[in-house]
Amino acid sequence: MIWYDTIEQNNLTLHLKPISIRDLFYFQYSPATIFYVNKEKVFQEVYKKNSPINREALSFIIKKTDGNIFIDSSDYEEVINLQQGNLRKTIRSISMSKSLKNIKKLINLLSLNLKYLYQNPQSDNQLNLQYQSIISTFNLIIENEDVIPFLFQEIYKQKHYYIITQPFISSLNLLSFLLKQKFYNKKEMENLFVTSYFKDIGMSSIPFENYEGLIQTEREKKLFSNHPNVSVKYLFGRLPLNLNNLNIIKHHHSYHSLVNKDLREIKNQNNESIILGFETLLVSVMDIIAGMTSNRPFRETKSLFESLIVIKKVMIKDYPKEFTILVNFFKRFFAKK
Ligand SMILES: [Fe+2]
Numbered sequence: 001m002i003w004y005d006t007i008e009q010n011n012l013t014l015h016l017k018p019i020s021i022r023d024l025f026y027f028q029y030s031p032a033t034i035f036y037v038n039k040e041k042v043f044q045e046v047y048k049k050n051s052p053i054n055r056e057a058l059s060f061i062i063k064k065t066d067g068n069i070f071i072d073s074s075d076y077e078e079v080i081n082l083q084q085g086n087l088r089k090t091i092r093s094i095s096m097s098k099s100l101k102n103i104k105k106l107i108n109l110l111s112l113n114l115k116y117l118y119q120n121p122q123s124d125n126q127l128n129l130q131y132q133s134i135i136s137t138f139n140l141i142i143e144n145e146d147v148i149p150f151l152f153q154e155i156y157k158q159k160h161y162y163i164i165t166q167p168f169i170s171s172l173n174l175l176s177f178l179l180k181q182k183f184y185n186k187k188e189m190e191n192l193f194v195t196s197y198f199k200d201i202g203m204s205s206i207p208f209e210n211y212e213g214l215i216q217t218e219r220e221k222k223l224f225s226n227h228p229n230v231s232v233k234y235l236f237g238r239l240p241l242n243l244n245n246l247n248i249i250k251h252h253h254s255y256h257s258l259v260n261k262d263l264r265e266i267k268n269q270n271n272e273s274i275i276l277g278f279e280t281l282l283v284s285v286m287d288i289i290a291g292m293t294s295n296r297p298f299r300e301t302k303s304l305f306e307s308l309i310v311i312k313k314v315m316i317k318d319y320p321k322e323f324t325i326l327v328n329f330f331k332r333f334f335a336k337k
Helices: 003-015 055-065 073-096 100-119 124-143 145-158 162-181 186-198 201-205 208-212 218-225 227-235 243-250 263-269 278-293 304-315 320-336
Strands: 016-019 034-037 043-047 069-072
Touching (some): 016 073, 069 073, 073 124, 100 124, 100 162, 124 186, 162 278, 186 243, 186 278, 278 304, 304 320
Antiparallel strands (some): 016 069, 034 043
16 A cells, blocks of 8 residues: 555545445435445445445445445435435325335334434434324324234344334334223323333433443443433423323333332332332333343343243232233234234
8 A cells, every 4th residue: 555545544544434234225326435444454435426326236335345334424414314304205105105115114214213313312303303203103003003013024124223123112012002902092102102112212322332232331331221311311391291201211121120129129229209100110011022022132032921921020019910911912912923
């Protein structure tokens, strides 16, 4: 490598940002020049800005780069803007045509934009768009419950970081259960669905690269255990969530602790009085099941049966009848899927 190449490489190292192939979905033209690291460990251009993006182009890029691609960080904002626009357009077209193609696009763009929200949780633009999208998804399900298995299939297929897929999976579990039990009216179901979906936004305080691995350092453990409080901080006054919803978010991991501890013990350890109602339990339980049965790079996937054994520990003392209803629901639900 000659000296001016070295300068160019240093410059690229400073300005390039890794992105995923998914960030390029639904574009007609590449919003940025795409780079990869070649065999000599040198950044090399693989696809030019404004070149057409289609299935063939994406396969070419994946083949050449193994999916490890980079763009100039100054182009990243534009990628986000364009993908926000794609999600807005998809919400509008869903209201006219509920084709499986449109629904699949909605789920893909919802996840992609959730990633952008985690990267910038202060963005009102991104938060409002995510809220509108999840309300549209809720209405889509309410109008046609038969779409639920397809939604599960698509979200599992995406293989995003668990932090991106888990809110949707646990909220979908929750809504499926609520729809069958008929405990709540439409507005209450909508509130719980939204609450469950946004409960982990505080996880955005954990560096993104750690989502794929174990949370190891004391600082990361602290950040993780504090994420329900951070979620409340991010959401308070920014989304139409009432105090009850915010309390559910604040305590959505209290029941997780019951797996190893007793409720009285948890209450004694906390200075404030914990409000742990049935709705908090439901949100929490669906989250535990979604977490245990999903693929995570650092933990073995458990079966639904194994996750229900854990849930039994949590529910059996205070909610034995509800536990039986839950077991019966999942038995029927998974038999159908
Ligand atoms: Fe959480």
